[in-house]
Amino acid sequence: IPQACIEILDRLGIDIEGKDAVVVGRAHNVAVPLSLLLMHRNATVTIAHCCTRNLPAVIGRADILVSALGRPEFIKGAWLKPGATVIDLGTTRVNSTESTFKVVGDCEFSSCKSKAGFMTAPGQNNGIGTLAFYMVLRNLLNCTTAGPDTDSVDGAVDPYLVTVGRAKFDISNKQRLGFSEVQLVQKMIDGVSKVIEYETLLAQGVAPGDIRRRLSDSMADPYLRYGGAYLGDPKDTANFKYVTFSEMPKFTDEHKSAMSRHLTPDLFNQLKDVKSSRGYTLSNVIMTGVVTPHLGVGATAGDESCWEVFKPLFNPIIKDWHGYDPETQTHPKDLDPSKLVFTEEQRKLFEDFVVSTRIRAARNISGYSLPAGTDDKDRAAVEAVLKQAFDGLDGELSGTYYELGDLTTEQRDFLLEKGFLFQIPSARNLLTGAGAARSWPNNRGIFHNSAQTALAWVNEEDHCRIISMEMGGDIPSVFTRFCALSDALEASAKRNGTELMWNERLGFLGTCPSNLGTGLRASVMIRLPEFNKLLEGGNQEDKELLDQVCSAYDLQPRGSAGEHSAAVGAKFDISNKQRLGFSEVQLVQKMIDGVSKVIEYETLLAQGVAPGDIRRRLSDSMADPYLRYGGAYLGDPKDTA
Numbered sequence: 001i002p003q004a005c006i007e008i009l010d011r012l013g014i015d016i017e018g019k020d021a022v023v024v025g026r027a028h029n030v031a032v033p034l035s036l037l038l039m040h041r042n043a044t045v046t047i048a049h050c051c052t053r054n055l056p057a058v059i060g061r062a063d064i065l066v067s068a069l070g071r072p073e074f075i076k077g078a079w080l081k082p083g084a085t086v087i088d089l090g091t092t093r094v095n096s097t098e099s100t101f102k103v104v105g106d107c108e109f110s111s112c113k114s115k116a117g118f119m120t121a122p123g124q125n126n127g128i129g130t131l132a133f134y135m136v137l138r139n140l141l142n143c144t145t146a147g148p149d150t151d152s153v154d155g156a157v158d159p160y161l162v163t164v165g166r167a168k169f170d171i172s173n174k175q176r177l178g179f180s181e182v183q184l185v186q187k188m189i190d191g192v193s194k195v196i197e198y199e200t201l202l203a204q205g206v207a208p209g210d211i212r213r214r215l216s217d218s219m220a221d222p223y224l225r226y227g228g229a230y231l232g233d234p235k236d237t238a239n240f241k242y243v244t245f246s247e248m249p250k251f252t253d254e255h256k257s258a259m260s261r262h263l264t265p266d267l268f269n270q271l272k273d274v275k276s277s278r279g280y281t282l283s284n285v286i287m288t289g290v291v292t293p294h295l296g297v298g299a300t301a302g303d304e305s306c307w308e309v310f311k312p313l314f315n316p317i318i319k320d321w322h323g324y325d326p327e328t329q330t331h332p333k334d335l336d337p338s339k340l341v342f343t344e345e346q347r348k349l350f351e352d353f354v355v356s357t358r359i360r361a362a363r364n365i366s367g368y369s370l371p372a373g374t375d376d377k378d379r380a381a382v383e384a385v386l387k388q389a390f391d392g393l394d395g396e397l398s399g400t401y402y403e404l405g406d407l408t409t410e411q412r413d414f415l416l417e418k419g420f421l422f423q424i425p426s427a428r429n430l431l432t433g434a435g436a437a438r439s440w441p442n443n444r445g446i447f448h449n450s451a452q453t454a455l456a457w458v459n460e461e462d463h464c465r466i467i468s469m470e471m472g473g474d475i476p477s478v479f480t481r482f483c484a485l486s487d488a489l490e491a492s493a494k495r496n497g498t499e500l501m502w503n504e505r506l507g508f509l510g511t512c513p514s515n516l517g518t519g520l521r522a523s524v525m526i527r528l529p530e531f532n533k534l535l536e537g538g539n540q541e542d543k544e545l546l547d548q549v550c551s552a553y554d555l556q557p558r559g560s561a562g563e564h565s566a567a568v569g570a571k572f573d574i575s576n577k578q579r580l581g582f583s584e585v586q587l588v589q590k591m592i593d594g595v596s597k598v599i600e601y602e603t604l605l606a607q608g609v610a611p612g613d614i615r616r617r618l619s620d621s622m623a624d625p626y627l628r629y630g631g632a633y634l635g636d637p638k639d640t641a
Contacts, residue, residue, distance in 0.1 A: 002034035005066055005087050012022045012118055014085055016041040020061050020244065024048050024075070025105070030089065036065060050074070067106035072568055074561050077111030081430060086112060086119040094568045095525065134371060170386065171195065171328040182413055204585070207271070221431075223291045226250045234279060235375065237438045239311040245272070245283045249290045258513075262316040268566025271313060280373040285310055285382035288372075288433035297514050300434040302373020304366055304501050307509055318506070318511050322580040324517075331507035331517050334583035335487070337480040341555040342592055345641050347600050350473025355525040355571055358469040359482045362462035362510045362519045363489050364501040371436035371459055376443075382463045389492030390447045390456070396485060399449035401458075404441035420446055422457045422465075436511065454481055462510045464489060479588050495601045507580060517580030522591045526569050528598070530605035533571035542611045546572070549601055549614075552622050553594030554578055574598065588636050597621075 009016055021043040025031040035045045046056050050069060056079040059065060065086045067075055072092040080086065090106030105122040112121050145520045173188050196213050223241075224230075227249045248268045251260045263286060272280040280302030289298020299317055301307055307314060315326050324331075333522035364370060365385055390401050401413055415421045425437035447456040455467040466489065468482035490500050501509035507517035534542040550557045558573040559565035576591045601614050 001089065002029055002037050003345070005034055005089075006037050008087060008120070009064065009085065012085065014064065014066070014118075016043050019043045019063040020046075020063035021064040021066070022046045022048055023057055023066045023068070024050075024059070025070070025089075027068055030068045031424070034068075034362065038064070047347070055079075059212070069106045071106055072104045073106070073108040075112065077113075077115045079109060080112060080115040081415040082115055083117035083220065084115070086116045088120050088122060092560075095571065095573065105627065138409045146428075148354045155551045180471075183467070217416075218288050226252070226255075226290050226293075228283065228287075229265050233281075233284075235284075235373065235435060235438070240435055242284060242435055243287050244281075244290065245286070245290070249286065251290075254293035255298070256293065257288070257289040257295050258292075258317045258320040259286055259298035259313070262320065263313060267312060271310060274309055276303050276305040276309045276371060277374075278369050280306050280369075282310065282313075284373060284435070285313065287435070288636075293431040295433075297512055299513060300436075300511050300622055301370055301509070301513075303369045304364075304483055304509055305505075306373075307506060314513060318516065319582070321514055323519070324581040330504045331580060331583060332583040333518075334585040335483040336585060337466050337483050338636065339585045339635065340476050340479060340589055340592065341639060341641065342476050345476070346592065346596055350475070350524075353526050353528075353599050353602070354473030354595075355527060356469065356471045357473055357475055357478045357522075357524050358467060359466060359478050359509070359520065360467040360523070361482070361486070361584075362465050362511050362515050363486060363508065364463040365489075365496075365498055366501050367498045368463070370463070371431075372434040372511055373460060376439055379439070379443040379459055383445065383458055384454070385492055385496050385498075386458050386464055386489070387445075388446075389489050392492065393449070394489055395453060396481070397449050397454055397488070397522045399447060399454065401447045402445055404444040404446065415446060415474070418452065420448060420455055422446070422460045434511070436461060453478075454485055456485070461512065462515070473526075475522075475524075475588065475592055479522075485583075515579065518584050518587055519579055519581065520587055521575050521579075523573055523575035524591075524595055525573055526595065526598070528567075528572050528602050529570040530602050531572070532559075532566055533609060534605075535566040535621055539611075545611050545614060549598055549618060550574060550594070552618055553597055555594045555598070589635050 007015075011026070014211060016038060017604050021035075021038045023031045023035050024043065026047065026049045031047055035047050037047045043064065046061075052058055056076075059075065059079045060081050062081055065075075065080065065084055066089065067087070068089040069075075070090055070092060072090070072091075072094050086107060087110075088105035091103055092105075093103050103122075105120075107119070107122070109119070109122040129315045171188075171192060173184050173191075175184060175187075175208045179187070198215070201211060201214075202208070223243055227245035228245040230241045230246040231246075236242060245268075248263075249260075249266050252384040261289060268282070273282075273591075275281050275411055284302055285306065289295055292298075294310065297317065299311075299313065310363070311326070313367060319325050323532060333499065337636055365382055368382050369375065371379070374382075387401055390399070393399065402415065412565060414419070423431070425440060427433045443459055445458040447458070448454060453468065453470045455469065457465040457467075466482065468478045468485060470478055470481075493499050503509065508519050509516065528546070531546040534545055546557050554577045555574050556577045558575075559567040574591075574595060576585060576587050576594075578590075582590070601618070604614060604617075605611070
């Protein structure tokens, strides 16, 4: 990528010598080598980052600006020097609606394009990735074609590719069979990149022994880093092996999960030889949290019986995550949308502020293993039950089922554009570490209705994730469709002699403890320009106001870069925090009432009310005299507005 940036400047005819260049970002593989390349061409280079003091002024001096920051639309046009050359390497996915997304760069394209003399296109369409791939191939070609009398190819290729005299090697892929052409060429690119890295380290004086140690550390199996061994598990496949922990895993400060907090040595010894009805073990339960330390929950169920067999571990995790005690509490179920209270006044407010609405939850079919513990036979049987349910949908809900493994290019592009494709397994998500991605993408699929307001994912993290959505803020409409989808899956399960996984202690059961109970996430994409101004401002207390308001009503706001961040276009995702201990109707009602309060405070801010006054009003409103001695508003059929 650094060499590709130089290539762009050369092709544009930009004279680099003597120019002021600013590189925003501090990644060792982009910002640092790029700055050295620019200095090699006699530019004066400044490396800056998001915490640089008076960053707009620093950027304003740049004849050449290269941004590799990773913050969506962070750099504004007003910061640029007129006529500056701007190369934007940022690629961040942001929501454009509740169900779709776009990829943007670090620079706000709309304001920067008129100020810059030249600017690359925003996000993934800038062509730099393709050019960088070409530069790798050109470097390799130059290495193998330099003449026998050439002492150095410095200048013909990246100066950090050390090739002198006759020190020219032919490096190629070993494998031929079992990998696609793209996979083999990608492995060659990644492997040669590591060779170059180690060659550069040797050139810098790093000892060969240190290189060997670095290589050994990098090749060490990450799944065995914290203990355990591959002892053979009946669920193993050619591409995935379950780790067996004969001893307590070696948890570190990296481990953040509730599982790592509650799995004591005594509890490990108590459960280590226990198996569920379908053969899921304690090692299987904890594996994803051990090998993927950043996860918040870190435990999975492989079948319905796990919730009982491993409850000495699961129950403390559930209490930690949900604030709900499954030993003493029971979970209500209510899928009657007619019980929602949504006044005409609220309907009008939501029409003005809410861009889109989405309600989703997981559903699993009793009698079959969950994805983390399943096999090919069970996975196919689950898909068959769900396809039968989709085939039986009529009217507004009738639609199309796409088998993930058989998608055409056109279908894949369509589903990707709509945001309907579910997450591809990666080394950092629960799916992979739990074994739920085995035999991918077999017997996985996506269903959506003709109006694209009902969506279902099959055999991803759970048997089925159902999603109801539409543009605007008609929450009763979205919830009614959600309930119809849930009822259709339950009816299909019963026709096949089974039922949905559910019990009165934990509600709907699934793979991850975080999605127990209702497993329901009701969210709106909502425009809040006044709150957004506070988040973009410099007052830390005011930045926290939206979080404070949402927290008071058990809601969770997310900006473009996640929690506690501003939002592109001032559009925030706001959803319910709770899943367990409340019925579906109660949670959706809490979301309606809470979002109504968010809109109320947004309106007050727009009218000039100070953030401090909003905090005082919020504090006063939460001191409800009716709740002074305990209790809560959980929804009563006799309630009125």
